[in-house]
Amino acid sequence: MNIPHIPVLYNEVLETFKNINEGYIIDCTTGFAGHSSGLLGQNENIKLICNDQDDEALAFSKKRLESFESRVIFNKGNFEHVIDTFKDYDIRGVLADIGVSSLQLDKLERGFGFESLTLDMRMNQNQSLDAATVVNTYSQSDLERVFRDFGEVREYKKVASLIVNNRPFNSSKELADFLSKKMPKGKLHAATLPFQGIRIEVNDELGVLERLFDSLEKAKLKNCLVAIISFHSLEDRIVKNYFKKWSKSCICPEGVFRCECGNNHALGRIITKKPIIPTPLEIKQNPRSRSSKLRIFKFD
Known part of the structure; x- marks a missing residue:
């Protein structure tokens, strides 16, 4: 079939999830299934939850991923709800490539x-x-x-x-x-x-992103990698602030002389101190990738 889309930061996404060998990865924004097909091909023992709110994207992805049919669950919906929907599954990875998909732009x-x-x-x-x-x-x-x-x-x-x-x-x-x-x-x-x-x-893109993060925080996922690709500063600021909040062990108010909260509130750790950005070669091959940033967090 004709694949009309180049997934952004493709190699970097595969590298992020390469050591996951069981459970489920949720692709919150499946689109043309570029990242999804790569993850299913690379991680032979994992299953994927492919989520999208666009009927056309899901129809295309179902066709593209036919050879992985036994390892894929397709779900139609906004990604703000996907964690709540699948919270009882063994979720080991969450990927969200946020913003407008090429399908919609083109x-x-x-x-x-x-x-x-x-x-x-x-x-x-x-x-x-x-x-x-x-x-x-x-x-x-x-x-x-x-x-x-x-x-x-x-x-x-x-x-x-x-x-x-x-x-x-x-x-x-x-x-x-x-x-x-x-x-x-x-x-x-x-x-x-x-x-x-x-x-x-x-x-309501920023509200949806914040609600995705709130649902991730509430779900208390164990041993789970969260990878978010953003495309402008408003999105990236939300990602950065949530990751920073989740990595804080002490949550006492500023100015408190001595820690009184127990200093054990960190949900995990930030993997990317600085965001991963596309290489000059990727930007040349796919100009739409130029503003993309990948940030990664690991829930303990």
Whole structure:
């Protein structure tokens, strides 16, 4: 079959999980099953839980992983729920490649790209909130919040005002072309950061990521590796902060003269003091990998 996707940090992910030889690994964001197929081929005794909220991704992955059928469980759903769903399984690894999948980016009808003739951006097409609703109905102050907090847009007030005063917009292409004409030229396309903000708002991406971490913390997984690939600073900050929190042994308030908590609260240890980033060769072969960062934590 034609494989239309290059998984990000593929070799580094396989290296992370290479010593797991029993139990289950959860691929929270299976997509085209690039990482999943590699893990099943490398780790012959493990089973995989392949999770995705996208029907098209799951259909493709089921076909791709047919030869591993007896070792795979497919699950449709947002990854914020996957740990709770499978908490009674022997989970030895958790992988989440967060952000927009290539499947979604490359399908113009999904509305993520600058040339898309729809204004959608839903990762789960069964939900009601889409990009058109955000762009065409949100108040100016709500759009400012989206662009400031989620898009990290420096001129968030200007972008929000331009949209409110010139809407409705009927497609991502129309909105991207409009922003390109109205905003100063820079290294990035003028729509890049506003689109990021809209997409995060539509899919509640940061909230979903935090709830995944809360469910991992609550599950108290034993001897389990957690590997998270993020693509922008907002995601990476959440990953870094949770890993730091989980590795703290003393949880006494700052300023306490003597430890009173027992100093035994660490859930595990951070494996990656600094994030693993793609090599120059990978970035050349797959430009979409350039902003990716892999952080790894080991639950004791």
